[in-house]
Structure formats: C-alpha cells, structure tokens
Amino acid sequence: MSCKIVALQLVSESDPISNLQVIDQLLSQLNPQSNDLVLLPENAICFADKHQYLKLSEDLGDGTYQTQLAQLAIKYQCYLVCGSFPVKSEQKDKIFTTTLVFSPAGLLISHYHKIHLFDALVSDEQGAYKESDTFTPGKKLQTFDWVTDDGCFKVGLAICYDLRFPSLFQALREAGSEILLLPAAFTQITGKAHWQPLLQARAIENQCYVVAANQGGIHAGKRHTYGHSMIISPWGDILEKLEMNPGFVSAPFSHRVIKEVRSSMPITAHNRFISVLK
Structure with missing residues (x-):
C-alpha cells in the first residue's frame, strides 16, 4: 500500500495545550499508516x-512542546511536520519561525527557518502585518528524506509567504525535491485572491506534489484565515481540498506520476534561462 501525504487544517489559538x-x-x-507524511499548518501550536x-x-x-510533537510522531508512526514553531535565535528580542520535521521514531530529522517574512498591508481588520518585528529570517533552503517501503523521496520545505517567491521552489526542485510542503496562516483576503493559483503554479512549474496546510477560520483578535488546505498533483490537479474549519485532506503518493509528468515534459532540460545564467 502506498504511503499517503496529508495536510491537517486547524484554527489554532494561543493555548498550546488545547491546540495539541x-x-x-x-x-x-x-x-x-506507518510512514505517512503529515503536515501541520503554520502557527499550529x-x-x-x-x-x-x-x-x-x-x-x-530541546523543549517541552517539541518533545510532545515527537511523542505524537511516535504514537501515530508517521512523519510529523510541524508547520512552524518559535525557535530561539541569538537575538534576545527576536526568534525564528521554524518548520520541525519528526520521524516515526520521534527524532528531529530536519528544520527550516522561514526565509521570507510577511511585512504587508492587508485590507482586513488587522490591517498591518509585520513579522520582522518578531522573527528573524532564515538563510538556507532545506529538504529532508521521506523514507517509505516504496523508496526514499526528497521533500522541500517552505512556509506561507515563501509561496510568492517562485525561485525558492525552483531551487528546491533543483535540490531534488519531489514533494513541496507549504504550511501557512494565509489571511482570508490574500487567500481568496491568490492562494489556490499560487499553489497550482508551484506544483505545475516544478512538477512536484504540493501539500498545503493552512489555518482555516476565525481566531482570537478577529484574525481570519482562509483555510482551503489542499493537495495538488505534479500536473496541477487538486486531489483533495478542505475549505474551512479543523480537519484534514489526504492523497496517495505516486512516484510513477512524477516520473510520467517529468518525462513527457522535461522542462528542467528545456530551461534555457537557467543555462544562460550558469
């Protein structure tokens, strides 16, 4: 039986215990099932x-909540990816917002510090968003190996606002990624306008599965997130989608589909722009 790729959708609040x-x-x-790949949204905890x-x-x-996430990975024998968690940096007044990847053995096997911070004006009740007041940006791309009974597959990591920067995803594809994970807390306004077309574009142009786990509802402080967590095929088809509220979407992973899409349209070999830059 093929392993599944899964996105959990949440409406997280400030209490970590309740969210867990x-x-x-x-x-x-x-x-x-054993070794399924499960993605939580940004700000899940x-x-x-x-x-x-x-x-x-x-x-x-090292910490109480990371230990609890590791225990959940062990309990359910899955690769559990916490979309983002606040991780200390060298600056006392700023932290990283970090994806944490736990193996079925409960080991922290990879992490990714969000590179692009959301500093923007949005026409909602909050208005101004400035993540750089709280977070310091990461500097490195990150992938990890998803080991299943059917083989080992490379998974690329990104977070929310990263979605608007296609060169990051192209670099993840060049690093060997076959699956792209995108945990998010996309707002209702920006999500309605751009969420689905951006996700489909990242899947199509990189010929990868895209697993997108979003927050989906109204939070304390009247924050309204868009939801619509989804899984998209390397051809750009939406395999499953959940519009709002807590829940999950899942789909079987097929390496055959990736190989067929990439062999029928070998866009990386045809990309003359990259060869010119090199």
Missing part, C-alpha cells in the same frame, strides 16, 4: 502575538 489536543484528535481520526511567541520559544531540538 486538537492535533491529537485529528491524528486519531486520520489513523495514519500557538497562534498569538510577539510576547507569547517569545515566551513559548524553545532551543532547537
């Missing part, structure tokens, strides 16, 4: 403000 309970409940309903993020933050690979 919801994650546990959804994982129980999902009942993942805490959806709050700078003060709470700083208070919650832990050293990378």
Whole structure:
C-alpha cells in the first residue's frame, strides 16, 4: 500500500495545550499508516502575538512542546511536520519561525527557518502585518528524506509567504525535491485572491506534489484565515481540498506520476534561462 501525504487544517489559538489536543484528535481520526507524511499548518501550536511567541520559544531540538510533537510522531508512526514553531535565535528580542520535521521514531530529522517574512498591508481588520518585528529570517533552503517501503523521496520545505517567491521552489526542485510542503496562516483576503493559483503554479512549474496546510477560520483578535488546505498533483490537479474549519485532506503518493509528468515534459532540460545564467 502506498504511503499517503496529508495536510491537517486547524484554527489554532494561543493555548498550546488545547491546540495539541486538537492535533491529537485529528491524528486519531486520520489513523495514519506507518510512514505517512503529515503536515501541520503554520502557527499550529500557538497562534498569538510577539510576547507569547517569545515566551513559548524553545532551543532547537530541546523543549517541552517539541518533545510532545515527537511523542505524537511516535504514537501515530508517521512523519510529523510541524508547520512552524518559535525557535530561539541569538537575538534576545527576536526568534525564528521554524518548520520541525519528526520521524516515526520521534527524532528531529530536519528544520527550516522561514526565509521570507510577511511585512504587508492587508485590507482586513488587522490591517498591518509585520513579522520582522518578531522573527528573524532564515538563510538556507532545506529538504529532508521521506523514507517509505516504496523508496526514499526528497521533500522541500517552505512556509506561507515563501509561496510568492517562485525561485525558492525552483531551487528546491533543483535540490531534488519531489514533494513541496507549504504550511501557512494565509489571511482570508490574500487567500481568496491568490492562494489556490499560487499553489497550482508551484506544483505545475516544478512538477512536484504540493501539500498545503493552512489555518482555516476565525481566531482570537478577529484574525481570519482562509483555510482551503489542499493537495495538488505534479500536473496541477487538486486531489483533495478542505475549505474551512479543523480537519484534514489526504492523497496517495505516486512516484510513477512524477516520473510520467517529468518525462513527457522535461522542462528542467528545456530551461534555457537557467543555462544562460550558469
């Protein structure tokens, strides 16, 4: 049986314990098979403000909440990817917002510090978003190996606002990625306008599966996230989508589909722009 790729959709609040309970409940309903790949959205453990993020933050690979995430990976024997978690940096007043990847053995096997920070004006009740007040940007691309009974597959990591920067995803494809993970807390306004077309574009132009886990509902402080978590094929087809509220979407992973799409249209070999730059 092929392993599944899964996106959990949440409406996280500021209380980590409550959020972890919801994650546990959804994982129980999902009942993942051994080595399934499960993605949580951005801010899965805490959806709050700078003060709470700083208070919650832990050293990378060491802390109460990272231990609980590792235990969930062990309990459900899946690759559990926490979309973002506040991780301490060398700056006292700023932290990283970091994707954490746990193996079925509960080991932290990879992490990614969000590179592009969301500093923008949005026509919603919050208005101004300035992640750079809280977070410091990462500098490195990151992938990890998803090991299954059917083989080992490269997975590329990105977070939310990164979605608007296609060169990042092209670099992940060049690094060997066959699956692209995009945890997010896209706002209702920006999500309605751009979420689905951007996700489909990243899948089509890189000929990768895209797994997108978004926050989906109304949070404390009247933050409204767009939801519409989805899984997209390397051809750009939406395999499954959940519009709003907590839940999950899943689809079987097929390496054959990737090979067929890439062999029938070998765009990386045809890309003369990259060869000119080199």
